[in-house]
Amino acid sequence: MAEVHVIGQIMGATGFSESSLFCKWGVHTGAAWKLLSGVREGQTQVDTPQIGDMAYWSHPIDLHFATKGLQGWPRLHLQVWSQDSFGRCQLAGYGFCHVPSSPGTHQLDCPTWRPLGSWREQLARAFVGGGPQLLHGDAIYSGADRYRLHTTSGGTVHLELSLLLRHFDRYGVEC
Amino acid sequence: MAEAIWSTDTGEAVYRSRDPVRNLRLRVHLQRITSSNYLHCQPAAQLGKDLIDLATFRPHPTASGHRPEEKEEEEVVIGWQEKLFSQFEVDLYQNEAACQNPLDHQYRHEILKLEDSGGRKNRRIFTYTDSDRYTNLEEHCQKMTTAASEMPSFLVERMANVRRRRQDKRGMEGGILKSRVVTWEPSEEFIRNNHVINTPLQTMYIMADLGPYGKLGYKKHEHVLCTLKVDSNGVITVKPDFTGSKGPYRIETEGEKQELWKYTIDNVSSLAQPEEEEREQRVFKDLYGRHKEYLNSLVGTDFEMTVPGALRLFVNGEVVSAQGYEYDNLYVHFFVELPTSSPRSLPRCEILWGHICLRPPWSLSCYSLLSSLTLSSCLLDNVAYFSYPFTFEASFLHEDESVGALPEWPVLYCEVLSLDFWQRYRVEGYGAVVLPATPGSHTLTVSTWRPLELSPVAELRRFFIGGSLELEDLSYVWIPGTFKGERLSRFGLRTETTGSVTFRLHCLQQSRAFMESSSLRKRMRNVLDRLEGFSQQSSIHNVLEAFRRARRRMQEARESLPQDLVSPSETSVS
Numbered sequence: 001m002a003e004v005h006v007i008g009q010i011m012g013a014t015g016f017s018e019s020s021l022f023c024k025w026g027v028h029t030g031a032a033w034k035l036l037s038g039v040r041e042g043q044t045q046v047d048t049p050q051i052g053d054m055a056y057w058s059h060p061i062d063l064h065f066a067t068k069g070l071q072g073w074p075r076l077h078l079q080v081w082s083q084d085s086f087g088r089c090q091l092a093g094y095g096f097c098h099v100p101s102s103p104g105t106h107q108l109d110c111p112t113w114r115p116l117g118s119w120r121e122q123l124a125r126a127f128v129g130g131g132p133q134l135l136h137g138d139a140i141y142s143g144a145d146r147y148r149l150h151t152t153s154g155g156t157v158h159l160e161l162s163l164l165l166r167h168f169d170r171y172g173v174e175c
Numbered sequence: 176m177a178e179a180i181w182s183t184d185t186g187e188a189v190y191r192s193r194d195p196v197r198n199l200r201l202r203v204h205l206q207r208i209t210s211s212n213y214l215h216c217q218p219a220a221q222l223g224k225d226l227i228d229l230a231t232f233r234p235h236p237t238a239s240g241h242r243p244e245e246k247e248e249e250e251v252v253i254g255w256q257e258k259l260f261s262q263f264e265v266d267l268y269q270n271e272a273a274c275q276n277p278l279d280h281q282y283r284h285e286i287l288k289l290e291d292s293g294g295r296k297n298r299r300i301f302t303y304t305d306s307d308r309y310t311n312l313e314e315h316c317q318k319m320t321t322a323a324s325e326m327p328s329f330l331v332e333r334m335a336n337v338r339r340r341r342q343d344k345r346g347m348e349g350g351i352l353k354s355r356v357v358t359w360e361p362s363e364e365f366i367r368n369n370h371v372i373n374t375p376l377q378t379m380y381i382m383a384d385l386g387p388y389g390k391l392g393y394k395k396h397e398h399v400l401c402t403l404k405v406d407s408n409g410v411i412t413v414k415p416d417f418t419g420s421k422g423p424y425r426i427e428t429e430g431e432k433q434e435l436w437k438y439t440i441d442n443v444s445s446l447a448q449p450e451e452e453e454r455e456q457r458v459f460k461d462l463y464g465r466h467k468e469y470l471n472s473l474v475g476t477d478f479e480m481t482v483p484g485a486l487r488l489f490v491n492g493e494v495v496s497a498q499g500y501e502y503d504n505l506y507v508h509f510f511v512e513l514p515t516s517s518p519r520s521l522p523r524c525e526i527l528w529g530h531i532c533l534r535p536p537w538s539l540s541c542y543s544l545l546s547s548l549t550l551s552s553c554l555l556d557n558v559a560y561f562s563y564p565f566t567f568e569a570s571f572l573h574e575d576e577s578v579g580a581l582p583e584w585p586v587l588y589c590e591v592l593s594l595d596f597w598q599r600y601r602v603e604g605y606g607a608v609v610l611p612a613t614p615g616s617h618t619l620t621v622s623t624w625r626p627l628e629l630s631p632v633a634e635l636r637r638f639f640i641g642g643s644l645e646l647e648d649l650s651y652v653w654i655p656g657t658f659k660g661e662r663l664s665r666f667g668l669r670t671e672t673t674g675s676v677t678f679r680l681h682c683l684q685q686s687r688a689f690m691e692s693s694s695l696r697k698r699m700r701n702v703l704d705r706l707e708g709f710s711q712q713s714s715i716h717n718v719l720e721a722f723r724r725a726r727r728r729m730q731e732a733r734e735s736l737p738q739d740l741v742s743p744s745e746t747s748v749s
Contacts, residue, residue, distance in 0.1 A: 001474040036473055069479035070489045070683055075564060096562050098491040101681040102615040111496060111560035150504075153560040171478045172690035174614045175683050 002168045006063040008161035012056035015155030018082035021055045022046040030072010038063035046083050074099040093154025105162045112154035182421035187414030196405045199255045200444045207247040208435040251300045261301035262392035303380040379403045385428050417442050483687045486571045492680040498558040499674025500603050502593040505559050509589035585610050586653050599641030604673040607653040619678045624670040
């Protein structure tokens with residue numbers, strides 16, 4: 001079996017129109033993968049940038065997988081939410097990123113999108129807040145029903161991931 | 176014979192030790208330099224019996240103040256935090272009124288006991304341990320510069336406070352799950368402990384009282400010989416370093432008589448027994464070995480392998496964005512086409528596993544979500560983000576052994592369309608790119624074009640009503656499927672450049688051929704090692720070394736035997 005170490009951090013996000021942001025993240029893998037150590041999902045703190053645009057989380061990701069095959073390579077899915085002064089949470093964007101497959105350090109910029117509702121819902125969102133959300137979170141990382149969606153872009157989430165691969169050359173995999 | 180050169184390097188040295196610091200032993204040798212012992216360096220024992228013993232010519236102590244040798248030289252072995260009293264302290268603590276805290280009383284008690292049992296062993300060399308007043312004062316008021324007005328700064332005050340509270344040993348507590356992460360009202364003590372990063376140190380000073388003989392016990396004659404600092408992680412800082420092969424250090428006293436003293440510091444801590452060390456190492460090896468086995472058992476040894484002779488291409492990708500398009504509300508239609516077999520006997524490709532839907536015979540296509548152009552303020556040009564994941568796997572079977580046949584790599588086609596409010600759609604662009612042949616992460620930008628018609632009517636129609644020219648066969652973008660012959664001519668097609676689409680692809684390749692080459696490389700490396708004779712050379716060296724040792728042992732044995740046994744021929748003859 002081959003092993004993959006994913007070590008990195010979710011640095012922060014830029015380009016969102018809302019300011020107090022937090023991020024819920026998770027890693028989804030196929031059936032042949034087993035998580036040996038690390039937490040598979042989490043939520044960052046709420047950050048409000050004082051100067052500039054970027055909200056910094058610096059949230060650590062440290063995972064160790066063992067795998068029997070190449071299918072189901074891990075994918076990272078993100079949901080960025082904003083929290084206002086009343087404590088209500090509003091969706092700012094869904095994002096997705098494949099975990100890279102070549103060893104080394106990668107800087108990843110993950111753009112996000114959120115579902116648009118009708119013009120009535122858009123108006124309501126501008127004044128009161130709220131807005132449509134996905135019913136099933138797995139639509140973020142699977143592409144099957146995506147064509148049903150009408151979306152608009154959110155900001156970008158910046159990640160820095162380092163990848164260590166082990167024993168892949170024993171099974172003839174070049175990466 | 177000249178003395179060893181003085182060592183002027185009094186910088187500190189940092190050591191690390193895993194053993195507890197109570198095993199540390201230092202030997203300090205202090206000697207005053209006088210003209211007599213500067214020149215006189217050979218001990219009398221080595222001279223032959225016939226010559227006069229030079230010891231008789233040594234100068235006797237006279238009344239002018241030459242001191243006997245014993246008082247000018249001192250050697251002490253000191254352990255960690257071993258308290259040796261100076262003359263000053265002995266005088267001070269014998270007086271009950273001078274004892275202010277329990278430590279002073281304890282010293283007094285010890286001094287009285289020492290006096291009863293015959294005086295202390297050390298004369299000039301003494302120590303200040305961690306709990307002495309000197310240590311705290313020294314740390315607080317130590318001057319670093321020559322400025323007369325140097326006062327301890329704010330940070331020094333804070334550090335001193337933290338160090339004085341060394342009694343509560345706070346380890347590295349990284350409590351992960353604390354119920355309250357933020358302390359809203361920190362107390363003074365909390366601030367003091369947490370705002371200054373400091374590992375607790377234990378200090379010890381080895382001092383020497385270099386006053387004139389008979390006038391020991393004055394504070395002004397105290398000099399620091401050595402400073403030892405040990406922290407809880409086993410880091411030992413010795414300033415100045417052990418002398419070892421360097422020459423001794425020297426101190427020049429000030430005052431009316433400028434005297435020169437030299438001293439050496441040696442590490443005489445006893446080493447661990449080799450059996451104990453071996454046992455320790457075995458325990459560690461067992462522990463780590465067992466942990467490794469446990470991890471291995473979790474991981475297992477099987478892995479999905481390819482059929483021999485096949486190359487498997489595995490691509491995780493995403494459609495990232497599209498930029499530079501005229502209209503809003505874009506969507507991307509893309510698919511990957513694998514080259515098919517043809518009468519020219521090109522190798523055949525097969526899909527083994529597709530993600531969304533298969534369109535026969537060998538392609539794989541996906542639809543992506545709709546996305547509108549972003550309206551956020553930070554982006555200047557028109558970019559629409561999709562962030563759409565796809566993944567596919569293709570396998571290439573090398574069937575025929577024709578040498579010149581290079582595999583044709585799959586091609587990624589994309590088509591960008593826009594959908595407007597009235598559900599009309601327009602073609603925005605066509606593009607295609609070959610998948611990268613090397614494994615790794617690639618960001619590909621596909622520039623797109625759309626076909627134009629000569630007359631302006633088509634453009635007006637596209638603007639007002641919608642609808643545009645479309646390609647019937649999408650493979651025309653790259654190499655049309657119906658292409659035969661040698662030269663591809665697109666003459667007559669008018670196009671206009673539109674924007675571009677960005678893809679990010681992570682490619683992996685798997686094949687048994689890679690396995691063989693890497694194991695071959697490892698085998699070759701072993702053969703090369705053997706050819707170079709590296710191991711042979713080391714074995715020859717071992718044999719020679721053993722021979723030399725045996726020879727030396729024989730020679731020593733010969734010397735130790737009495738003379739008549741060694742030369743048996745003479746005795747037998749006589």
